[in-house]
Amino acid sequence: MKFLDRAKIYIKAGDGGNGSASFRHEKYIEFGGPNGGDGGRGGDIVFRAVPNVNTLIDYRFKTSFAAERGENGMGKMRTGKSGGTLFLDVPTGTVILSENGEIQYADMNADGMTYRAARGGNGGWGNLHFKSSTNRAPHQANDGLPGEERTVILQLKLIADIGLVGFPNAGKSTLLAAVTAARPKIANYPFTTLNPQLGVMYAHNREFVLVDLPGLIEGAHSGVGLGDKFLGHAERTKMILHVIDGTEDDWAARYKTIRREIEEYDADCNAAGACASLSTKPEIIVVNKTDAVEPDAWKERMAKLKRAARGKIIMSISAAGRAGITELIAGIEREFINQEKKNGQ
Numbered sequence: 001m002k003f004l005d006r007a008k009i010y011i012k013a014g015d016g017g018n019g020s021a022s023f024r025h026e027k028y029i030e031f032g033g034p035n036g037g038d039g040g041r042g043g044d045i046v047f048r049a050v051p052n053v054n055t056l057i058d059y060r061f062k063t064s065f066a067a068e069r070g071e072n073g074m075g076k077m078r079t080g081k082s083g084g085t086l087f088l089d090v091p092t093g094t095v096i097l098s099e100n101g102e103i104q105y106a107d108m109n110a111d112g113m114t115y116r117a118a119r120g121g122n123g124g125w126g127n128l129h130f131k132s133s134t135n136r137a138p139h140q141a142n143d144g145l146p147g148e149e150r151t152v153i154l155q156l157k158l159i160a161d162i163g164l165v166g167f168p169n170a171g172k173s174t175l176l177a178a179v180t181a182a183r184p185k186i187a188n189y190p191f192t193t194l195n196p197q198l199g200v201m202y203a204h205n206r207e208f209v210l211v212d213l214p215g216l217i218e219g220a221h222s223g224v225g226l227g228d229k230f231l232g233h234a235e236r237t238k239m240i241l242h243v244i245d246g247t248e249d250d251w252a253a254r255y256k257t258i259r260r261e262i263e264e265y266d267a268d269c270n271a272a273g274a275c276a277s278l279s280t281k282p283e284i285i286v287v288n289k290t291d292a293v294e295p296d297a298w299k300e301r302m303a304k305l306k307r308a309a310r311g312k313i314i315m316s317i318s319a320a321g322r323a324g325i326t327e328l329i330a331g332i333e334r335e336f337i338n339q340e341k342k343n344g345q
Contacts (some may be wrong), residue, residue, distance in 0.1 A: 005156040005196075005233070007059035008099070011118050014042025014067040014083035016144025019124035022075030023137065034138055035077050036127040038068030042120030042147040043079065043083030053091040054198065056156050067118070070144055073126040083120055083196035090154060093236060097153040105152065109159065109236070117152060121145035155232070158196055160211035162332065163234035165262070166243035167254060168214075171288035173197065174319040175213040175243060179329060196233050203333040231265050231278065239282045239335065244305075246289040246316070251301045252308035255285065282339055284313045284331065291318040 017039025024032025045067050068083030096105045096115060106115035124142030131138055138231070164172040180199025197212040211233055234240065242258060244251050263279045290298060298316075305314060315331055317324035 004056045004060055005158075005276075007154045008063065008151060009059050009126065009154065010064045010149070010151045011045045011088075012064075012066040012149040013118035013120040013147030014069045015146050016040070016042045016121035016123040017070035017072040017080035018143045019126040019129075020075060020078075020327055021127040021139050021141040022073075023127075024075075033136060034131050035075055036141055037073035037078040037080065038076070038126050038129075039073045039081035039123030039142075039144040040082040041123050042070045042144065042176060043067030044085045044116050044120045045118040046085055046087050047094075047096060047106065047108060047115045047117055048087050048089050049092040049111055049113040050089045051111045053089070054158060055091065056094070056154055058089075059154060060319060064292050067120060067181035069147075070120070070123045072144075073123065073141070073197045077126070077128060080123060082123075088117075091156055093157050093159040095155045095157060097155055099153065101153055101155075104196070118148040118150060121147040124290040157236050158198065158211050158233040159209070159236045160198060160233075161208040161237060161336075162201075162210045162239045162241055163237035163311040164210060164212045164241045164243055165234060165258060167245060167258065170243040170245040172212045172243045173317045175241075175288065175317070176210055178322055178325050190328065201329065201332075203223065203329050206333060206338070207338075208332065231262070234278055234281075238339070239283065239284065239311035240278070240330070241332075242283055242285045243331045244285065244287050246287045246293045246298075246301075249301075250304070251287060252304040255308050257307060277330055282335060284328075284335060285327065287314065287316045288319050290316040291321055291323060 007271040019039050020036035022034065024035050026032060065086060065088060067086040070083050071080030073080045090108055092111050094108045096108065096117065097103065098105065105117065108115065122145045124144045127138045127141045130140045156214060164176060166172055176197060176199050179201045190197065198215070199210050201210055202210045213231070213233060242255065244254055248254055259279070266277050266279050287305070293301070302314070313331065313335065315324065315328050317328055319325070
């Protein structure tokens with residue numbers, strides 16, 4: 001299934017049915033009078049968050065949705081049938097935005113959550129409502145009101161516990177495959193990962209959902225590479241795993257570059273509207289491929305990285321060789337427990 005995390009769609013709630021201008025015509029009833037019924041109410045359009053779906057692909061080709069119109073009122077004081085509610089299912093984690101992206105209407109961050117995005121129009125009154133002592137035979141009836149309509153943007157932000165960030169080819173996909181049952185595409189060229197990949201990691205009696213994001217490069221926050229498109233998926237994570245390629249010469253420089261992109265993303269996002277901060281999330285730095293680094297070089301690079309990390313947790317692994325994976329899983333669980341104690345959970 002193709003991954004799609006953003007879609008623009010047009011929605012139109014149902015119009016209300018027209019009221020009826022009807023009169024009684026029974027043979028033996030003199031001056032029967034009006035008996036026109038009201039029009040039915042138009043159907044609403046309601047978004048509904050559903051689990052086990054992580055793409056907006058259903059809204060790629062069909063981009064216009066309309067709810068049912070209310071039926072017209074009828075004689076014998078019969079009210080028209082109301083239009084049915086149109087439910088549009090979206091993945092849990094979808095944010096519903098205005099057409100220009102500046103207003104957030106709803107954050108569908110829980111399974112089963114609903115949001116009425118467009119209200120159906122009220123049905124028109126039949127002529128029975130207009131009968132009075134001075135107007136015994138009104139021919140007046142109201143038309144139904146139009147349903148609300150708007151264009152909205154659906155923005156999916158995957159819900160995961162841990163987000164993997166780092167440069168392309170840092171080994172994030174290999175790490176995801178090592179700690180979960182996920183089988184992402186792994187190859188030795190930049191931007192192997194084109195879409196976020198999810199996996200579940202188990203630690204004792206706990207489980208953690210990990211998301212591997214496409215590699216970041218310098219300028220990602222402003223749209224360079226793929227990072228700007230997918231950094232939003234890290235907003236809902238509780239922790240960041242910052243993966244660094246151990247075969248690079250300067251780990252500290254690579255770390256600082258990604259941190260700068262995350263901070264710039266936060267700045268741009270907050271300028272456009274409120275969003276979760278990435279730069280303040282708990283972070284574990286994971287140096288990968290350390291089995292390919294000479295001891296002297298490892299010591300020098302690690303010393304510089306520790307100065308740049310300013311006391312953050314640093315762990316060394318070889319995802320391909322599965323060295324240090326058990327210690328990393330334990331470290332992640334321990335950090336989650338510490339954060340829960342800190343937050344009083």
